[in-house]
Amino acid sequence: MDKFLIKQPRSSSGPSVSSHVAPEAQRETITPSSSNVDCILGVGSLKRDPGERKPIFEYDSNIQDVVRRHYILMGPYQPKLRVYPKTTFGTSNRQFSPEWFNAPNSAWLEYSIDDDAIFCLCCYLFKNEFESRGNAKISFTQDGFKTWNHGPERIRLHVGEVNSIHNKCLNRMLDFANQRQSIQSSIHKQSEKTKSDYRIRLNASIDVVRFLLRNGLPFRGHDESEDSDYKGLFLELLKFHGVNRPDVEKVILQHAPKNDMMICSTIQKEIVDACTKETIKAIIKDLDGDYFGILVDESKDISHKEQMALVLRYVNKNEELIESFLGIVHVGDTSARSLQKVIYSLLLDHSLCLSRLRGQGYDGASNMQEEKNGLKSLIFQDASSAYYIHCFAHQLQLTLVALSKKHPDVKNFFYVVTNVLNIIGSSFKRRDLLQQHQVEKLEELLKSGEILTGQGLNQERGIQRPGDTRWASYFKTLENFMIIFSSIANVLKDMKENSPHDLDKLAVGNLLDKIQEFEFIFVLHLMFKMLLLTNELNKALQKKD
Structure with missing residues (x-):
């Protein structure tokens, strides 16, 4: 179990190996996502923090395996904090110990920052297959465990004997993961030419996606059928790329296997998602744990959904002032508390420490700059060095x-x-x-x-x-x-x-x-x-x- 989970990324940026992509065909910098869960459930529908997840049995039975595969590839949520909250038990203050992550047979252990409690990943995913909902204990799956003065012994009690529910769930998760490994091993057995063609085909699609993203151009065409004179920028540019590269032309589009053309909308979205994650990873690497400020604005998209955009502002190692767009997220409402929670979640997802925050800039909306309950005041209470600056150009306007x-x-x-x-x-x-x-x-x-x-x-x-x-x-x-x-x-x-x-x-x-x-x-x-x-x-x- 430890060996399997070590291979999986533990950041919230998601998996980096696609079920559609052979390991040999992956680029060093761009690797499509392995799950179509965002296409099925919507972006951001699956929570990383175990305290925020809804029970697995509440998902439709047709997509439960998709959800399970997503969480298995992500690995257990094990955030490493500088300080964990303390709870008083009698005359002593106790807290969660990060050393428990490294204990033998504890690779399933998860910690919730919101609930200050520990959970079991494998039991969350598969316990409903072994116990009915009414009889199942929910201390490690829904409610979490936080009685820190009895932590190690309760963890051992939860694991139990060889035939315990926990070990059945653990074995079930390993079997579930091995289904994917068997697919990868079959890909290894393909001929070298097949793998080489696949690599060329994938790289061609990645090159086209990167060009379109770089220039902010649309992908899809109104009519992408074979008889269409114009099939959209993605297909037209891929065709043009093949005309100028004979080695590419003979393995793409009509020359590719019908079930492996690497041009469907799902593949395009996965490559875009991978580009997004690699770009954010480069930004975080450039920041290198240094001080930073945030610029936040909110607006509505074309469907009138409220969205919040966040930009990082920092000085890089070359003493250049950098402003990098970190992400845009949908917000249910625009109250200061809601925006604060979304900002904290976004920073935590990318391992950005609030103690390194040195500035915050917004427009002049009341929910942003109100002295008592405005967003600037709420953040300033948690980060006393995050000074607020009202956009001077906006004030002039x-x-x-x-x-x-x-x-x-x-x-x-x-x-x-x-x-x-x-x-x-x-x-x-x-x-x-x-x-x-x-x-x-x-x-x-x-x-x-x-x-x-x-x-x-x-x-x-x-x-x-x-x-x-x-x-x-x-x-x-x-x-x-x-x-x-x-x-x-x-x-x-x-x-x-x-x-x-x-x-x-x-x-x-x-x-x-x-x-x-x-x-x-x-x-x-x-x-x-x-x-x-x-x-x-x-x-x-x-x-x-």
């Missing part, structure tokens, strides 16, 4: 937004600008007319010698709508508005003269009159100069130094 909403002249100014951009930008015909006016104006200025020609000069300007969450975009909008002001006015004049509806003529006429008033022109120049300064400040505030 909030100030500018408050100005635009509170000052009536500025508010009316941006209202008029937005209406002008909407009226012209909503029609391709009006956009073409605006472009035509710009070309004619440019030709006039060149003929009169008022402007010079040269590389990068006199670029075509478009109508760029500002974004509420990116206040710096307002600077670009006003810059374009000033440069092509005469062209905008000409387009509005044409619309006023040629519009078939009186109401449209009236609306366009009012906008044309409004942008030609002194008050509008004054505020345009004033806001442009102010945003010119704040835009430079905004860029400086977002620099890493």
